[in-house]
Amino acid sequence: MSEQINNAAKLVLQLRQINKNFPGVKALQQAQLSLYAGEVHALLGENGAGKSTLVKVMTGVLQKDSGELLLDATALSFATPKDAQQAGISTVYQEVNLLPNLSVAHNLFLGSEPKRFGLINKKAMANQARQLLSTFGLDIDVTAPLSEFSVAVQQLVAIARGIAPKRGAACTKVLVLDEPTASLDADEVQNLFQVLRQLKQQGVAIVFITHFLDQVYQISDRITVMRNGCFVGEYQTASLNKAELIAAMLGKELCQQRHQTPCLVVEQSESILTARQLSSGQSVQQLDLDLPAGQAVGLAGLLGSGRTEICRLLFGLDQADGGTLSFAGKPIKLSSPAQAIALGIALCPEDRKSQGMIAPLSIRENISLALQAKQGWWRVISKKKQQQLADFYIEKLQIATPDADKAIGQLSGGNQQKVILARWLAVEPQLLLLDEPTRGIDIGAHAEILQLIRQLCQQGMSLLVTSSELEELTAFSSKIVVMRDRKKVAELRGEDLNPDRIMAAIAGASV
Amino acid sequence: MTSEATVLNSHHSDQVKADQLKTARQARYSPGQSAHKFSLYLYPLVALALLLLVNVLLDPQFFSLQWQEGRLYGPLIDILNRSAPVALLAIGMSLVIATGGIDLSVGAVMAICGAVCANLLLLGDWSIPAVIGLAVLTGLACGLVNGVMVSYLGIQPIVATLVLMVAGRGVAQLLNQGQIVTFQNPDFAALGSGSFLGLPVPVWLVLLSLLIMQLLLRRTALGLFIEAVGCNAKASRYLGIDDKGIKLSVYLLTGCCAALAGIVATADIQGSDANNAGLWLELDAILAVVIGGAALTGGRFSLPRAVIGVLIIQALSTTIVVSGLPAKFNLLIKALVILLVLMLQSELFRNQLKAVFSFGKAHGGKA
Numbered sequence: 122m123s124e125q126i127n128n129a130a131k132l133v134l135q136l137r138q139i140n141k142n143f144p145g146v147k148a149l150q151q152a153q154l155s156l157y158a159g160e161v162h163a164l165l166g167e168n169g170a171g172k173s174t175l176v177k178v179m180t181g182v183l184q185k186d187s188g189e190l191l192l193d194a195t196a197l198s199f200a201t202p203k204d205a206q207q208a209g210i211s212t213v214y215q216e217v218n219l220l221p222n223l224s225v226a227h228n229l230f231l232g233s234e235p236k237r238f239g240l241i242n243k244k245a246m247a248n249q250a251r252q253l254l255s256t257f258g259l260d261i262d263v264t265a266p267l268s269e270f271s272v273a274v275q276q277l278v279a280i281a282r283g284i285a286p287k288r289g290a291a292c293t294k295v296l297v298l299d300e301p302t303a304s305l306d307a308d309e310v311q312n313l314f315q316v317l318r319q320l321k322q323q324g325v326a327i328v329f330i331t332h333f334l335d336q337v338y339q340i341s342d343r344i345t346v347m348r349n350g351c352f353v354g355e356y357q358t359a360s361l362n363k364a365e366l367i368a369a370m371l372g373k374e375l376c377q378q379r380h381q382t383p384c385l386v387v388e389q390s391e392s393i394l395t396a397r398q399l400s401s402g403q404s405v406q407q408l409d410l411d412l413p414a415g416q417a418v419g420l421a422g423l424l425g426s427g428r429t430e431i432c433r434l435l436f437g438l439d440q441a442d443g444g445t446l447s448f449a450g451k452p453i454k455l456s457s458p459a460q461a462i463a464l465g466i467a468l469c470p471e472d473r474k475s476q477g478m479i480a481p482l483s484i485r486e487n488i489s490l491a492l493q494a495k496q497g498w499w500r501v502i503s504k505k506k507q508q509q510l511a512d513f514y515i516e517k518l519q520i521a522t523p524d525a526d527k528a529i530g531q532l533s534g535g536n537q538q539k540v541i542l543a544r545w546l547a548v549e550p551q552l553l554l555l556d557e558p559t560r561g562i563d564i565g566a567h568a569e570i571l572q573l574i575r576q577l578c579q580q581g582m583s584l585l586v587t588s589s590e591l592e593e594l595t596a597f598s599s600k601i602v603v604m605r606d607r608k609k610v611a612e613l614r615g616e617d618l619n620p621d622r623i624m625a626a627i628a629g630a631s632v
Numbered sequence: 633m634t635s636e637a638t639v640l641n642s643h644h645s646d647q648v649k650a651d652q653l654k655t656a657r658q659a660r661y662s663p664g665q666s667a668h669k670f671s672l673y674l675y676p677l678v679a680l681a682l683l684l685l686v687n688v689l690l691d692p693q694f695f696s697l698q699w700q701e702g703r704l705y706g707p708l709i710d711i712l713n714r715s716a717p718v719a720l721l722a723i724g725m726s727l728v729i730a731t732g733g734i735d736l737s738v739g740a741v742m743a744i745c746g747a748v749c750a751n752l753l754l755l756g757d758w759s760i761p762a763v764i765g766l767a768v769l770t771g772l773a774c775g776l777v778n779g780v781m782v783s784y785l786g787i788q789p790i791v792a793t794l795v796l797m798v799a800g801r802g803v804a805q806l807l808n809q810g811q812i813v814t815f816q817n818p819d820f821a822a823l824g825s826g827s828f829l830g831l832p833v834p835v836w837l838v839l840l841s842l843l844i845m846q847l848l849l850r851r852t853a854l855g856l857f858i859e860a861v862g863c864n865a866k867a868s869r870y871l872g873i874d875d876k877g878i879k880l881s882v883y884l885l886t887g888c889c890a891a892l893a894g895i896v897a898t899a900d901i902q903g904s905d906a907n908n909a910g911l912w913l914e915l916d917a918i919l920a921v922v923i924g925g926a927a928l929t930g931g932r933f934s935l936p937r938a939v940i941g942v943l944i945i946q947a948l949s950t951t952i953v954v955s956g957l958p959a960k961f962n963l964l965i966k967a968l969v970i971l972l973v974l975m976l977q978s979e980l981f982r983n984q985l986k987a988v989f990s991f992g993k994a995h996g997g998k999a
């Protein structure tokens with residue numbers, strides 16, 4: 122198949138020797154990418170490898186400093202995203218960029234609504250929307266506001282919008298998907314892949330950016346790997362095994378680190394936190410939980426199973442309405458995060474963008490804020506002390522940045538996550554709750570965060586970590602709590618700590 | 633720990649990493665950072681300088697200062713003196729805007745506090761510190777009303793403060809029983825028209841307020857918390873900042889600033905006019921904050937820049953008077969000049985301007 126593509130298919134888009142500099146950073150150096158009609162092309166690399174920058178150059182968000190962009194063998198340069206769209210390059214970005222208050226149908230056709238007598242023809246729009254979404258296996262009320270649907274549905278709508286016909290534009294020749302599967306469950310991913318295969322048939326070239334390597338092998342025909350802003354290589358997916366791929370991405374064999382078995386000496390230790398029959402409305406029901414001191418406990422379950430709700434409850438964001446909670450041997454009642462932090466509990470939240478980082482503020486300020494909040498506003502952390510704190514963690518967690526004064530919003534996802542982690546490490550909590558700490562970050566940062574979790578345990582910190590990646594959970598957990606439908610359904614230890622057993626517990630097969 | 637982390641990361645070249653860190657340390661207070669800060673001050677200052685230049689062209693005596701009876705007189709001193717009430721308002725308004733809010737009621741709060749002062753002075757048995765104290769307490773109470781509505785009842789700031797903007801003037805009218813209340817108290821009047829060390833008292837009040845607020849906000853973490861809440865209130869709550877408390881506190885501080893402005897205005901005219909005291913000044917204060925470069929969506933703020941904004945507005949009013957143009961042109965010219973100042977601050981506009989000029993040059997060269 123891939124061979125055929127190379128021989129028969131037409132070269133749609135070619136990027137050659139692209140250079141792009143930002144102040145102090147060479148974001149792209151001699152980067153290249155070639156796309157053939159009817160292929161799924163995976164663009165892979167660590168965070169900060171330059172994937173997003175390359176995509177932005179391709180879609181007119183950024184202008185290249187030098188290099189060539191050929192679309193159907195014609196040299197072009199896009200001044201704005203609209204130019205690129207008109208030429209037939211559609212993009213779906215990592216974060217859903219839609220208008221939650223408008224209807225699904227309106228979101229799909231915003232700017233190119235079907236019209237009658239100069240007014241929007243709502244009926245036609247709804248029909249077209251239904252038709253478009255049915256190809257995704259999505260049967261929803263398209264007249265309802267987008268905000269009523271889950272993030273997964275919103276993500277699918279964003280992708281559908283990417284391929285929806287736009288007024289005055291060439292038909293979609295290139296579709297760029299930046300992390301489209303990050304918030305989808307397995308079934309939804311399969312739906313999406315089905316759609317991608319259809320699009321392939323129609324001759325669309327698809328650029329697929331992801332951190333899920335399994336999906337790369339499932340769907341892609343060819344792979345381009347980037348590292349540090351440079352082109353590393355272009356490969357046929359079928360002839361590149363996973364270890365070689367990871368080696369290309371990281372520049373060395375890091376995969377061993379990642380799948381290392383837990384190195385914890387699991388011994389019985391006292392509980393740092395004990396919950397008995399803890400409930401909170403409908404979101405958490407009669408939870409019994411023991412978190413042993415100095416160990417990492419994994420929290421597994423599907424989206425919506427109550428994982429995030431437990432974290433919120435233990436951090437005082439939600440209030441318990443039943444049961445008891447004790448921390449470090451004393452009964453506690455939490456009513457605010459500030460109170461939880463004062464006790465020594467910290468939460469690294471699930472949604473980095475809205476709950477974690479304060480985007481316009483600098484790395485230095487983002488790192489020192491939680492400690493400052495804990496100390497109170499009147500006991501100021503001097504700028505010098507903030508700088509020391511920031512330098513220390515930039516070095517310790519290998520945060521890639523020219524300096525601590527850079528706004529956190531300008532960093533890549535993995536580095537943002539490290540800054541948020543640094544913020545909480547600076548507070549020196551006894552119990553650290555990590556809600557999906559590795560979501561949407563590259564393998565390099567991923568491995569570093571897993572390593573960090575182990576190290577923190579060795580230093581005596583207790584952790585509760587939720588993750589959708591079961592293999593990851595088994596890499597550090599001394600026990601794994603499995604949630605289903607807001608209830609704890611299993612606690613796995615020792616021999617049972619493997620993805621298959623967890624999967625079975627999640628599915629409800631055996632406990 | 634560090635060693636293991638390093639092993640894990642040796643795919644980054646260690647040397648490169650070390651170099652980066654070194655550069656990072658050198659660049660800590662890099663020119664880039666300070667240049668950015670400098671440009672934030674540059675455009676408002678350039679605008680102010682241009683306005684003063686126009687004034688001096690219109691009136692060669694514009695920069696002249698006279699020393700009479702122990703105090704300085706001159707157009708520049710006039711500008712400083714007349715700026716005082718709005719400058720006090722703008723200091724508070726900066727903070728409210730930094731949290732993403734707005735306070736439309738400050739003009740009305742000035743009127744209420746002015747009425748409180750005038751009526752207490754008319755009763756005659758209150759000492760001046762007590763009068764000032766009660767006026768400030770009244771301002772704080774108004775701020776409390778606004779703050780509670782915004783942060784604890786979740787009412788949008790523009791609506792919440794609109795309530796007091798309308799009701800406040802009514803309260804002031806009730807206090808004054810529909811009259812303009814005048815008083816005879818030279819000591820209190822000195823707060824508006826007296827002088828100290830050669831400068832008018834209101835100017836000292838502004839400087840003192842600016843200094844105290846700067847210390848309060850920047851020598852504690854309060855300023856940082858205000859900016860954090862303004863940028864992302866949810867994330868601020870997640871990291872342990874009492875976002876509602878911070879929002880409440882900025883409305884309290886603004887109420888306090890409005891009270892001071894009310895005291896100055898009342899002392900200046902030795903009376904309280906509930907209908908006109910502080911009328912529309914909230915809009916000047918908001919404008920000054922915006923000219924100072926703050927975003928209405930919240931985030932970073934700078935009190936000195938807001939005060940520069942006030943001076944620009946006041947200098948402009950003076951220019952129009954000095955220019956001898958008929959008064960009917962005042963508002964229109966004011967609006968146009970302010971539009972120009974705001975456009976100068978927009979990087980996008982400056983780039984377009986540059987592009988136009990370089991285009992002209994290129995073509996001129998060919999011709």
